Structure formats: C-alpha cells, structure tokens
Amino acid sequence: MVKNHKKLTMGEIVKRFIFITIGAILMAVALEIFLVPNEIIDGGITGISIVLSEITPIKLGLYLFVINLPFLFIGYKQIGKTFAFSTLYGIVMLSVATTFLHHFEPFTNEKILAVLFGGLILGLGVGLVIRYGGALDGTEIVAILLSKKLRLPVGQIIMIINVFIFITAGFVFGADSAMYSIFSYYIAAKVMDIVVEGLDESKSVTIISNEYEEISSAIMQRLGRSTTMIYAKGGYSQEDTQMIYCVITRLEIAKLKTVVQEIDKNAFISIQNVADVLGGSMAKNNIH
Numbered sequence: 135m136v137k138n139h140k141k142l143t144m145g146e147i148v149k150r151f152i153f154i155t156i157g158a159i160l161m162a163v164a165l166e167i168f169l170v171p172n173e174i175i176d177g178g179i180t181g182i183s184i185v186l187s188e189i190t191p192i193k194l195g196l197y198l199f200v201i202n203l204p205f206l207f208i209g210y211k212q213i214g215k216t217f218a219f220s221t222l223y224g225i226v227m228l229s230v231a232t233t234f235l236h237h238f239e240p241f242t243n244e245k246i247l248a249v250l251f252g253g254l255i256l257g258l259g260v261g262l263v264i265r266y267g268g269a270l271d272g273t274e275i276v277a278i279l280l281s282k283k284l285r286l287p288v289g290q291i292i293m294i295i296n297v298f299i300f301i302t303a304g305f306v307f308g309a310d311s312a313m314y315s316i317f318s319y320y321i322a323a324k325v326m327d328i329v330v331e332g333l334d335e336s337k338s339v340t341i342i343s344n345e346y347e348e349i350s351s352a353i354m355q356r357l358g359r360s361t362t363m364i365y366a367k368g369g370y371s372q373e374d375t376q377m378i379y380c381v382i383t384r385l386e387i388a389k390l391k392t393v394v395q396e397i398d399k400n401a402f403i404s405i406q407n408v409a410d411v412l413g414g415s416m417a418k419n420n421i422h
Contacts, residue, residue, distance in 0.1 A: 153266040154224045160259030161270055162231030164322075168252030170194065171240035173307040175315045176256060176322070177296035178273030179205070185299070185306050195233035199225060205272030220268035228270050249314050253321030260322065261329025336408040337387060341378040341394060342366065343401035350378050352393050357386055381408060 165184070169176065175184040183197035202225045210218050242248055263270050277291040284291070296319070304312035343349055350361045364377040382390055387405060394401050 150220065150266045150268075151223065154220060154263050154268045155227055157259040157262030157266070157268075158224050158227035158270060159231045160255050160262070162228055162235055162259075164252045164256035164259060165194065166232050166235035167238060167241045168248045168255065169318060172243065172245050172248040172252075172314075173311040174245065174248055174252060174318050175299070175303045175307070175311075177299055177319045178271040178292070180271055181296070181299040181303065181315075185302055188306055193233055193236060195229040195231075195236065198232060199229035202272040205275045208275065217267060217269075220266075221270075224263050224268040224270050245310075245314055249318045250321065253318040254325055256318070257322035257325025258329055261326035264326065265330050336381055337384060338406050338408045339378075339380050339382060339390060340404040340406075341401055342375065343378075343394070343398045344375065345398045345401070346376045346378055349394055349397050349401065352397060353378070353380060353390065356393055357382065357390060359386070 165176070165180070168174075170184055170187075173188075175181045179201050180198065183194055183201055186192070186197050186201075187194040203222075206218060206222055206225070240248075242251070260270055269275075273292055273295060276295070280286070280291050300312050300315055300319075303315055307315075341349060346363065350363065353359055353361050359380050359382055361378050361380045364379055366375050366377045367373070368375060391403065394403060
C-alpha cells in the first residue's frame with residue numbers, strides 16, 4: 135500500500151515562502167548592486183539574461199522571468215508540483231526585485247570587492263531558496279532533461295553550459311570580466327553549499343573488524359555517538375561478521391580513528407561525506 139505524502143502545515147508553507155523571498159531579494163542585490171554594474175555575470179540562465187540585457191534595451195528582470203519560465207513548464211513532471219510552484223514564486227520575486235533595484239547605484243566600483251561580496255551574497259540567496267524547496271535558475275531543469283538523452287551527469291552538463299556562457303561573456307564584456315565572473319561563480323557555489331548542507335558537515339563511517347562489539351561500545355562511550363550493527367559476510371573467508379555504521383561530524387574523524395585503532399590496528403575504516411542527516415538515533419534500528 136502506498137502512503138500519502140505528508141502535507142505541509144500552514145506554518146511550514148509561510149516559513150518556506152518567507153525564506154524564498156529573502157533568498158530572491160539577496161540574489162537581486164548581488165546582481166544589481168554588485169555584479170552587473172561591474173560587468174560580472176553569474177552562470178546558467180541568469181548569465182544568459184545578463185548578457186542579453188547588456189546587448190539589448192530590455193531590462194534584466196524581464197529576461198530572468200521570460201527565459202526561466204519555459205524550462206519550468208518543460209520540467210514540471212520531473213520536479214513536481216510543490217517544487218515547481220516554489221521555483222515559479224522565487225523567479226517572480228527575483229524578477230521584481232531586480233527591476234526595483236536596477237536604478238540604485240552600485241555599492242562599489244572595485245571589481246575585486248564586487249566579486250567577493252557579490253559572490254557571497256549570491257551564494258547565500260540561492261542557497262536559502264534551494265534549502266527551502268525552490269530554485270532561481272532553470273539550468274538545473276535543462277541539465278536534468280539533457281542528461282537523460284545524452285547520458286551525462288547533471289553536474290557535468292551544467293559545467294559545460296556555464297563554460298559557453300562565460301566564453302560568450304568574454305566577447306561581450308571582455309576577457310577580464312569573464313575571469314572575474316568565474317571567480318564570483320566559484321565563491322557563490324561554495325557559499326551555496328554551506329547554506330544548503332550546513333557548517334557542521336557530517337560523515338558516515340563504516341568499520342569492519344573482528345572486534346566489532348568492543349569498537350561499537352567504545353564509540354558510544356567515548357564519542358557519544360550511536361552505532362548500528364549491519365550483518366556482513368566476508369567475500370574471501372565466507373565468515374559471518376558485523377559491520378559498524380555511524381554518523382559523526384568532521385571534527386570527530388581523528389578521534390574516531392584513534393578509538394578504533396587502539397582496539398584493532400587492522401580494522402577497515404571507510405569514511406564518506408553525508409549531504410544531510412534526518413531522523414532519530416541510529417542505535418535504535420538494527421539493519422539485517
């Protein structure tokens with residue numbers, strides 16, 4: 135039997151649209167107050183819109199809305215109703231905010247400062263919108279659709295699209311502006327990752343050792359982290375054993391290695407990045 139998805143409460147909906155609004159305004163500030171006046175562009179549909187607004191008399195805000203809209207409808211089935219509506223709202227707010235801020239004077243004419251602060255504010259704005267269930271650029275939708283036909287990763291397609299956009303920016307604004315734009319895009323991407331994933335980066339750890347009971351107990355006592363025992367069978371030895379699985383923070387990696395190696399110097403330890411952690415204690419659920 136298929137369970138119905140939990141509907142968002144009114145408070146959650148209001149919170150979502152408040153943060154999407156804030157994110158869209160921050161992106162508009164980054165574009166109109168820092169980046170665009172200094173001939174620095176963003177990647178994706180936003181970058182295309184900036185280039186077009188430079189070579190035509192049409193304002194940036196209108197391009198942001200018009201160019202993004204078709205891709206939003208095309209990708210409707212892939213992204214779902216809630217995400218589509220949140221994205222549409224974010225794009226509308228971004229278009230309105232950029233139009234309103236277009237006549238304001240730039241905060242600085244120093245390109246280095248524009249790159250740094252513009253990239254930071256841009257990443258913060260985009261990250262907030264993504265974290266609360268929306269998007270401000272149709273490039274991701276385009277990449278999803280193309281990846282199914284070209285059999286290429288979505289991230290790789292986005293990178294290819296942005297390479298062409300920055301090359302085009304080099305012809306319109308000059309090579310220096312194109313290089314500044316690449317640095318600004320890099321800063322924005324890094325800040326966006328921090329906002330979406332959080333500063334307290336989590337790591338998942340898998341440990342294989344014959345001393346699994348003692349190691350599991352030591353991790354819970356000395357690190358205060360719950361562990362889960364997972365049944366496993368050696369591929370060569372064909373012996374039954376238990377793997378230890380737990381989630382720790384980046385700062386706890388060194389301590390965990392020390393704890394494990396004090397008990398078993400030959401223990402196998404695999405550490406991977408975790409995008410997000412939800413739910414209760416892992417110790418309450420044994421996986422068989």
